Amino acid sequence: MEIDPFIFRLSIFILSIFIGYYVVWSVTPSLHTPLMSVTNAISSVIIVGAIIAGLAGNSDTIFNASSIFGFLAISLAAINIFGGFLVTQRMLAMYKKKKKVK
Amino acid sequence: MLSANLSAIFYLISGVLFILALRGLSSPETSRQGNFFGILGMIIATTVTFLSIGNFSTGFVVVLIFLLVGGLIGAFIAYKIPMTAMPELVAGFHSLVGLAAVFVAIAAFLNPGAFNLGSPGNIKLGSLIEMSIGAAVGAITFSGSIIAFLKLQGIMSGSPITFKGQHPLNALILISIIVLTYLLCSTQSSNLFWILLAVSFLIGFLLIIPIGGADMPVVISMLNSYSGWAAAGIGFTLENTALIITGALVGSSGAILSYIMCKGMNRSFFNVILGGFGATEQSSSSQNKEQRPVKSGNADDAAFLMKNASSVIIVPGYGMAVAQAQHALREMVDTLKKNDIKVSYAIHPVAGRMPGHMNVLLAEANVPYDEVFELEEINNDFANADVAFVIGANDVTNPVAKTDPQSPIYGMPVLDVEKCKSVLFVKRSLSPGYAGIDNDLFYKENTLMLFADAKKMTEDITKNL
Numbered sequence: 001m002e003i004d005p006f007i008f009r010l011s012i013f014i015l016s017i018f019i020g021y022y023v024v025w026s027v028t029p030s031l032h033t034p035l036m037s038v039t040n041a042i043s044s045v046i047i048v049g050a051i052i053a054g055l056a057g058n059s060d061t062i063f064n065a066s067s068i069f070g071f072l073a074i075s076l077a078a079i080n081i082f083g084g085f086l087v088t089q090r091m092l093a094m095y096k097k098k099k100k101v102k
Numbered sequence: 103m104l105s106a107n108l109s110a111i112f113y114l115i116s117g118v119l120f121i122l123a124l125r126g127l128s129s130p131e132t133s134r135q136g137n138f139f140g141i142l143g144m145i146i147a148t149t150v151t152f153l154s155i156g157n158f159s160t161g162f163v164v165v166l167i168f169l170l171v172g173g174l175i176g177a178f179i180a181y182k183i184p185m186t187a188m189p190e191l192v193a194g195f196h197s198l199v200g201l202a203a204v205f206v207a208i209a210a211f212l213n214p215g216a217f218n219l220g221s222p223g224n225i226k227l228g229s230l231i232e233m234s235i236g237a238a239v240g241a242i243t244f245s246g247s248i249i250a251f252l253k254l255q256g257i258m259s260g261s262p263i264t265f266k267g268q269h270p271l272n273a274l275i276l277i278s279i280i281v282l283t284y285l286l287c288s289t290q291s292s293n294l295f296w297i298l299l300a301v302s303f304l305i306g307f308l309l310i311i312p313i314g315g316a317d318m319p320v321v322i323s324m325l326n327s328y329s330g331w332a333a334a335g336i337g338f339t340l341e342n343t344a345l346i347i348t349g350a351l352v353g354s355s356g357a358i359l360s361y362i363m364c365k366g367m368n369r370s371f372f373n374v375i376l377g378g379f380g381a382t383e384q385s386s387s388s389q390n391k392e393q394r395p396v397k398s399g400n401a402d403d404a405a406f407l408m409k410n411a412s413s414v415i416i417v418p419g420y421g422m423a424v425a426q427a428q429h430a431l432r433e434m435v436d437t438l439k440k441n442d443i444k445v446s447y448a449i450h451p452v453a454g455r456m457p458g459h460m461n462v463l464l465a466e467a468n469v470p471y472d473e474v475f476e477l478e479e480i481n482n483d484f485a486n487a488d489v490a491f492v493i494g495a496n497d498v499t500n501p502v503a504k505t506d507p508q509s510p511i512y513g514m515p516v517l518d519v520e521k522c523k524s525v526l527f528v529k530r531s532l533s534p535g536y537a538g539i540d541n542d543l544f545y546k547e548n549t550l551m552l553f554a555d556a557k558k559m560t561e562d563i564t565k566n567l
Contacts, residue, residue: 005341006228006338009337009338009341009343009346012343012346012347012350013334013337013338013346013347013349013350014350016117016121016346016347016349016350016351017350017353017354019121019350019351020121020124020350020351020352020353020354020355021354021358023121023124023125023351024124024351024354024355024358024359025358026125026128027124027127027128028127028128028129028130029362029449029451029457029458029461029476030130030449030458030461030465030471030474030476031127031130031133031458031461032359032362032456032457032458032461033188033192033456033457033458033459033461033462034127034133034137034458034462035124035127035355035359035457035458036192036322036323036326036356036359036456036457036458037188037191037192037195038123038124038127038136038137038140039124039326039330039351039352039355039356040192040195040196040199040326040329041140041144042120042123042140042143042144042348042351042352043199043329043330043333043348043349043352044144044198044199044202045116045120045143045144045147045333045344045345045348046199046202046203046206046333046336046337046345047147047148047169047202048113048147048148048151048340048342048344048345049206049209049210049217049336049339049340049342049345050202050205050206050209051148051151051152051155051165052151052155052216052217052340053206053209053210053213053216053217054161054164054165054168055155055157055161055162055165056209056213056215056216062160062161062164064213065212065213066208066209066210066212066213066216067161067209067213069205069206069208069209069212070205070206070209071164071165071168072168072205073201073202073205073206073209074165074168074169074172075168075169075171075172075175076172076198076199076201076202076205077172077198077199077202078168078169078170078171078172078173078175078176079172079173079175079176079179079195079198080176080195080198080199080202081144081172081173081176082172082173082174082175082176082177082180083175083176083177083179083180083191083195084176084180084195085137085140085141085144085180086176086177086180086181087179087180087183087188087191088137088140089134089137090180090181091185091188091462091465092130092133092134092137093134094185094462094465094466094468095130095133095465095471096465096468096470096471097130097470097471097472
């Protein structure tokens, strides 16, 4: 009997939870705020689904109910992606080491 | 057009890059590189999606327009937002992830053919279950984050909103979500899908209103986690590895942060989630109110104490963020350092309104991160320090947590501020902190209260140094 592809996805999912567990515990507490903003940005990879929905209509009907939701989701996810990565970058740029002079 | 196998491999690569993005945050030096990996992963994922669909007609242009509009708004916000508003920003972003997940689920429900999930009214059972979970969790994330955002912005009062029968009602709604999902899967009725969404929006709202302002670190982390699980649910529907990996990463990340925050308050997760903490405790504190003597001083006294110290530990809290005192604080510290006084910062895990809140504000004020210490790292140093400068923190310094088993915060890890030779406590009044209990520290022999706005007081001290 063949294994349902769902099982493979479930395996990836479970293993990723464990990876996330160990990786996040090693994040230094002083960077917990950037951690939240960057996880925000990467979870917006959901834009992939939004793009599929947005491009699903054929050339005659670009705007059907489904693709409109897709388009809206693209904008929402894009706000998060650009906003999330840029604000993380802005924060991380502020974390500096003590200057040895003085 | 990219083959399905090839694009799956690229999605896997972007999933790995996202893992590296989080891995980079283990130290400030590697963090910027990590962020770059994250951006790279996102570019790969979106490019591959466009290539695998291979549709570059008018629809493609429309997609790009929506993407650019969103991107511009996001970039604008990212550059404009002040660092003190970071908790609100993160809550706002969570709500967008939640809503995007809901929209993608709706799109997939209306046009399952585009996602290879079957036809309307005859969607594959597994996909329908995954879709419902993704949509429901997304909707909860959305409405919950909106409430968190409103509370953090101060548009909505930060105090807990409780009413009779709240918990049974919530339990009932949660059960109805499960029942609705089951019915939806057996009937494929679109009406049930809309009801499921509406009920999920409602429960997200109801779950967050009873939680008070200072518990926001737990709430934000929890919503962070939810946004991850929503993304993972959609990832299963779309059979997309990048989305599944990311969802799992974000989900566990948020869960760990909530755990750390709960531990920082010595409260169980359920205790926080059930809410109403500050409101119930207030009655007990007002009962035994006695007038105890307090020593208060001015900026001159504080400057004198610090000038004669050889080491000073600074304990910042949410009050510093409210007063925007971080820059003034750093100027004061610069002056102290010029006088050869050793200065370090002590950060309690739940100081502020989100994990790491204080660290970001200090970083913004150009405080080097190797002068900033976590609770366990620095707690033993208080006994050897001359002056503790408490600015905007309260409950996290309360010695009652160690001495009085009756206290609601008993057992919570606190900073041993009282062990310092002298304590300077900047506060506007003697009012109790969030937990609604008096701080014993106010009445200690070696405590000097400085009643003023945190920023103004810090500036005045600098002038007197």
